[in-house]
Each structure stands twice: as C-alpha cells, then as structure tokens.
Amino acid sequence: MPASGESSATRLLDRPGVQRIPSDKLELFQCRDFLGAELCERLIGLIDRDRRPSTIADDNGDKYFRTSETCDLQPGEPAVVELEALLAELTGIDPAYGEPVQGQRYAQGQEFKAHTDYFEPNGVDWDRYCSVAGQRSWTFMVYLNEPQAGGATRFKTIKKTIQPETGKLVGWNNRRPDGRVNPNTLHHGMKVRAGVKYVITKWYREKPWG
Numbered sequence: 001m002p003a004s005g006e007s008s009a010t011r012l013l014d015r016p017g018v019q020r021i022p023s024d025k026l027e028l029f030q031c032r033d034f035l036g037a038e039l040c041e042r043l044i045g046l047i048d049r050d051r052r053p054s055t056i057a058d059d060n061g062d063k064y065f066r067t068s069e070t071c072d073l074q075p076g077e078p079a080v081v082e083l084e085a086l087l088a089e090l091t092g093i094d095p096a097y098g099e100p101v102q103g104q105r106y107a108q109g110q111e112f113k114a115h116t117d118y119f120e121p122n123g124v125d126w127d128r129y130c131s132v133a134g135q136r137s138w139t140f141m142v143y144l145n146e147p148q149a150g151g152a153t154r155f156k157t158i159k160k161t162i163q164p165e166t167g168k169l170v171g172w173n174n175r176r177p178d179g180r181v182n183p184n185t186l187h188h189g190m191k192v193r194a195g196v197k198y199v200i201t202k203w204y205r206e207k208p209w210g
C-alpha cells in the first residue's frame with residue numbers, strides 16, 4: 001500500500017493484538033502491549049524532563065478543564081524515533097501527516113474533561129490550528145504506566161471506559177464515514193485518584209504537517 005495520510009480498520013486489524021471496540025458510532029481500537037515496558041520508561045523520562053502546563057484550543061473558559069502537564073517530545077530522541085517507527089508500521093500513515101508526538105502527565109487529582117480531539121470546523125481557533133495541515137484525522141495514545149487508582153479514558157457516548165495499562169494503545173478515527181467530524185469520539189481523561197499517569201498522544205492530520 002502506498003504511504004498516505006490515511007489509516008483504516010482493515011490496516012489496524014491486520015496487526016495481531018489489535019481489537020476493535022464494538023460500536024457502530026465510531027471506529028475505536030485498542031492494542032495491549034503495543035510498547036514494551038522499557039521504551040515506556042524512557043519516554044516517561046523524557047516527559048519528566050520537559051513538562052509544562054497543558055493548554056487547550058477552543059478555550060471554553062473552564063480553567064480546570066485540562067489540569068495536566070504536557071511535553072513536546074523532540075523528534076530526534078532515540079526513544080521517540082522508535083515510537084514513531086512503531087506507529088507508522090501500525091497505522092500505515094506517512095509520518096509527514098503527523099503532529100510531533102506529545103507526552104501528557106497527570107498527577108493525583110488531574111484530568112482532561114470530556115472533549116473531542118478535532119478542531120471545531122467553525123470555531124475561533126480553526127484558522128490558527130488548521131489552515132496548513134487541515135483537520136485532525138486519527139488519534140493514537142499509549143499509556144506509559146498504570147496509576148494506582150483512576151486515570152481511565154471514558155468514551156461517554158458509547159459508555160466505554162478503557163483502563164490504563166503499561167504499553168496499551170488506544171486509537172480512533174475522529175471522522176465519520178462521510179468525512180465530517182464525529183462527535184461520538186467524545187472522551188474524558190478521568191481524574192487520577194492515586195499515583196501519577198503518563199501517556200503519549202499522536203495526532204494525524206488530513207494534510208502534511210509541513
């Protein structure tokens with residue numbers, strides 16, 4: 001298959017270990033042990049080195065909406081290169097369509113309230129975030145550890161809660177079959193009740209990132 005900006009259910013399910021979460025409302029997948037524990041540890045080390053308060057696009061005025069910290073991972077770091085190669089092999093998406101990988105860290109009590117990863121097509125931030133690379137197409141995230149309690153990702157519309165497990169990947173298509181954004185991708189990074197939670201997030205765009 002030639003490299004493109006698209007992944008597909010067929011491509012993802014081709015890989016042993018990938019499971020589709022049953023729903024006709026969105027294309028949602030998980031894969032346990034996508035990353036080994038050692039690579040997860042190295043990525044956590046990078047996140048701890050460079051983290052800053054997380055921000056949100058399409059700000060809704062709630063300053064407790066996303067209370068975590070974020071790290072822009074450096075593309076040249078060996079652990080990031082390894083991660084990117086594994087994601088490209090899984091998704092089939094040409095790396096040119098990807099935003100740089102981010103790390104997210106949630107301390108006890110921190111969360112990312114229910115949101116969608118796509119940008120509101122008529123929102124105030126559309127031009128700022130999407131004029132070059134277009135809309136976010138696919139999201140992939142990987143849990144790098146297991147907090148002692150809390151920190152699950154809840155897909156509210158389909159009432160599905162995914163528990164953090166070291167190395168487990170979760171991914172979904174942010175669009176419906178007709179190409180419009182899919183509100184059923186609404187998800188909540190729930191409060192960590194005890195311990196700390198680390199994830200990486202990888203967002204792909206409809207056009208090359210540039």
Ligand SMILES: O=C(O)CCC(=O)C(=O)O
Pocket residue numbers: 104112117141151152153187188189190199201
């Ligand atoms: O931490 C989670 O479980 C969800 C993270 C997320 O939704 C995001 O970073 O966009």
Ligand SMILES: [Fe+2]
Pocket residue numbers: 115116117187
């Ligand atoms: Fe999200």
